[in-house]
Amino acid sequence: MADLTSELLTDAGIVSSDVDHWIATSTESRNAEDEAQLARVLGLLAPPDRSLQLPHPGHHLAHASAAFYSSGFDEAAALVIDAYGSRVGSGRERETAFHFRPGAVPERVMEVIRDADRIAGHRRDGHIWLPEKLSGVGELYRVVTLALGFRESGTLYDDAGKTMGLASYGERLSEECLFIETAPKGGLSFDRAADSLVELGFAVREEGGLRLVPRPSRAPYEQFHFDLAAQIQAEFEEAVLHVTREVLARTGVTSLVVSGGCFLNSILNTRILNETDAERLFIFPAATDDGNSAGAALYAYHHLTGRPAKRSPAMKHVYLGPSRLSGRDLKALADEWKLTSRRYQDAEHVAAAAADAIAEGEIVGWFQDRAEFGPRSLGARSILCHPGINGMKDRLNARVKFRESFRPFAGSVLAEQAEKWFDLPTEESPFMLHVCSVLPEQRDTVSEIVHVDGTCRVQTVNKETPGPFRALIEAFQRTAGLPVVLNTSFNLRGMPMVERPEEAIDCLYGSRLDRLFIGDLEIEAPDLNALCPVRAQSATSGTVGLPSAGDEAKAPAAGGVGYEGLRVLELADGQRSMRTIAEELGTVLDETVDLTLDLRRHGLVQWKGLPVVGRPVFPLPQYSPDAFAE
Numbered sequence: 001m002a003d004l005t006s007e008l009l010t011d012a013g014i015v016s017s018d019v020d021h022w023i024a025t026s027t028e029s030r031n032a033e034d035e036a037q038l039a040r041v042l043g044l045l046a047p048p049d050r051s052l053q054l055p056h057p058g059h060h061l062a063h064a065s066a067a068f069y070s071s072g073f074d075e076a077a078a079l080v081i082d083a084y085g086s087r088v089g090s091g092r093e094r095e096t097a098f099h100f101r102p103g104a105v106p107e108r109v110m111e112v113i114r115d116a117d118r119i120a121g122h123r124r125d126g127h128i129w130l131p132e133k134l135s136g137v138g139e140l141y142r143v144v145t146l147a148l149g150f151r152e153s154g155t156l157y158d159d160a161g162k163t164m165g166l167a168s169y170g171e172r173l174s175e176e177c178l179f180i181e182t183a184p185k186g187g188l189s190f191d192r193a194a195d196s197l198v199e200l201g202f203a204v205r206e207e208g209g210l211r212l213v214p215r216p217s218r219a220p221y222e223q224f225h226f227d228l229a230a231q232i233q234a235e236f237e238e239a240v241l242h243v244t245r246e247v248l249a250r251t252g253v254t255s256l257v258v259s260g261g262c263f264l265n266s267i268l269n270t271r272i273l274n275e276t277d278a279e280r281l282f283i284f285p286a287a288t289d290d291g292n293s294a295g296a297a298l299y300a301y302h303h304l305t306g307r308p309a310k311r312s313p314a315m316k317h318v319y320l321g322p323s324r325l326s327g328r329d330l331k332a333l334a335d336e337w338k339l340t341s342r343r344y345q346d347a348e349h350v351a352a353a354a355a356d357a358i359a360e361g362e363i364v365g366w367f368q369d370r371a372e373f374g375p376r377s378l379g380a381r382s383i384l385c386h387p388g389i390n391g392m393k394d395r396l397n398a399r400v401k402f403r404e405s406f407r408p409f410a411g412s413v414l415a416e417q418a419e420k421w422f423d424l425p426t427e428e429s430p431f432m433l434h435v436c437s438v439l440p441e442q443r444d445t446v447s448e449i450v451h452v453d454g455t456c457r458v459q460t461v462n463k464e465t466p467g468p469f470r471a472l473i474e475a476f477q478r479t480a481g482l483p484v485v486l487n488t489s490f491n492l493r494g495m496p497m498v499e500r501p502e503e504a505i506d507c508l509y510g511s512r513l514d515r516l517f518i519g520d521l522e523i524e525a526p527d528l529n530a531l532c533p534v535r536a537q538s539a540t541s542g543t544v545g546l547p548s549a550g551d552e553a554k555a556p557a558a559g560g561v562g563y564e565g566l567r568v569l570e571l572a573d574g575q576r577s578m579r580t581i582a583e584e585l586g587t588v589l590d591e592t593v594d595l596t597l598d599l600r601r602h603g604l605v606q607w608k609g610l611p612v613v614g615r616p617v618f619p620l621p622q623y624s625p626d627a628f629a630e
Helices: 002-012 033-046 059-070 137-147 160-167 195-200 223-251 266-275 289-303 330-336 347-358 392-400 415-418 468-479 503-506 562-571 578-585 589-601 624-629
Strands: 076-081 091-100 107-114 122-124 127-130 205-206 209-212 256-261 279-285 342-345 364-367 382-384 410-414 432-438 457-462 484-489 514-518 520-524 532-535 604-607
Touching: 002 033, 059 076, 059 256, 059 279, 059 289, 076 223, 091 223, 091 330, 107 160, 127 514, 137 160, 137 195, 137 209, 137 223, 137 410, 160 223, 160 578, 195 205, 195 209, 223 256, 256 266, 289 382, 330 503, 330 520, 342 347, 342 578, 347 364, 347 382, 347 468, 347 514, 347 520, 364 503, 382 392, 392 484, 410 415, 410 468, 415 457, 457 468, 468 484, 503 514, 532 589, 562 578, 562 589, 589 604
Parallel strands: 076 256, 256 279, 364 514, 410 457
Antiparallel strands: 076 091, 091 107, 122 127, 127 209, 205 209, 342 520, 364 382, 382 484, 410 484, 432 457, 514 520, 532 604
8 A cells, every 4th residue: 555655646746745634544443543543554654643534434434425525516415335334333334325515514314334343255164154144235235246156266356247247137036025125214124135045045054154155156157147136136226226215305405426336336327317316416436445545535625624615526537547658668668578569649640540450340458548546447448349340249258358258348439429329317427337228229230239138338438538538439430430439448357457558468468359559559469379388386386287198087177277278288388389289289279379368367377488467466355354453
């Protein structure tokens, strides 16, 4: 944290002594004294005499402040729902609402506290354990997501977006609510949740508690899984709509701001606008805990520094990361990676070149200077391709992103033309936080961004959007006749979005991307067939057993590599090219390269003679308060 903070200060041209005030926030603060100690995580950067603190409990207040003070509204109700919030006594924040008025401290109008501060889903003896009594909209969505097997390998980071995508393929298991029931005045009941998990076969009661029995990550999807996802999605939407209506009634306002991880569920956001009295809705783009740093700072600015109250301007864009291209010799970097590159004279020309490549059916990486704040790729760290070439979605999922075939892709459209393609519930969706129907007459034209239910997650790109992304879409319209491109995050499965140029180039060597545009530079993809793989340390330390020739009995080898993967690893000596390996194995070259790319993604092979980019590690287990206490 201190390193990142120093990097941000350097980018802003200031040093720590220039900062007037510091503030930090955490879910694990139990009281005001804990809040006062949080700045210690910043080490010597935050001197005690300049440290401010949120009033406890602060987690949901930070969420709400991020949303309201970025909305541009002069008054609003704020609703926060996530998997868990601050510790409050022996419990935790669950669902919280505030009323923000001009010049006033936000009033807490709803506060639901979970009766214990436990967090659903912790590992013990190789299993995932749950509390017997489950509660909270976010918690139940998280638990069902874990039951479906959707979590990052080696962690308990649940991937709730997959559950939302899978739900469109199913129908509710039951018209009755199995997990979340609504009660009068915004109340919710979760009394059936644990029993339902047991009855459905996703949990068993044992002496140690409720043990989750998730779908194995490599197991095939059955209709039962689709229907379970549809069940929790439907109950989740109805529950949040129920709470939203109560909050609007209590505050008597029609402007609503929301934050917390639950509001990354873009289908829900659209229903809020269509089915409640909210006339205006602002969703903070970094709605999960990554946005709470901004929320804490905004609350401090407006309420703890003694400045006169004033209305904050609306957030127009999220390209807020530190500069990653200034001072970098990108041509020299491409040369270091043994890649052919071409420099363009300005942003307009590089955007036109990228648009031409997309129009020709290529999949391109698009990297611009400052990264987006929040989880959505909005044209600074994106993978882009044609939305209407048949098969593009499947190619992108299988050979570039390495992700499940049911996962949908978003569309980025020129704002002034969005209504001709999408049934948006609002004039603009600049942060890609609404899912809406694609107009029936347009679905065949942009088939690759149309989900199985006829919808698409949409980003509108207006003329004020910083950077050359808007110019790319305009050039694509001139070339291909479409004002929309397919846009997905610039990362491979199981990895965060690329942040530095080296990571973008590493993806070029780790997938079937056709080319890469970084700043004003175009970089051609390498000839993967000519590369020589070499086993990484993790594949030579005894964790993966290499087979003897013809020994197919070792097919279920360590790490799920499989027999074919082990055969590739056996020949990955840094001397043989992919062509040579495929010839010796008698396999199809393209399939062997794809398999090797997957081995590389898992850290089992590297390309001989190329730089190695470090992979992210999680030093502490997520959702484990004890780890932080230590």
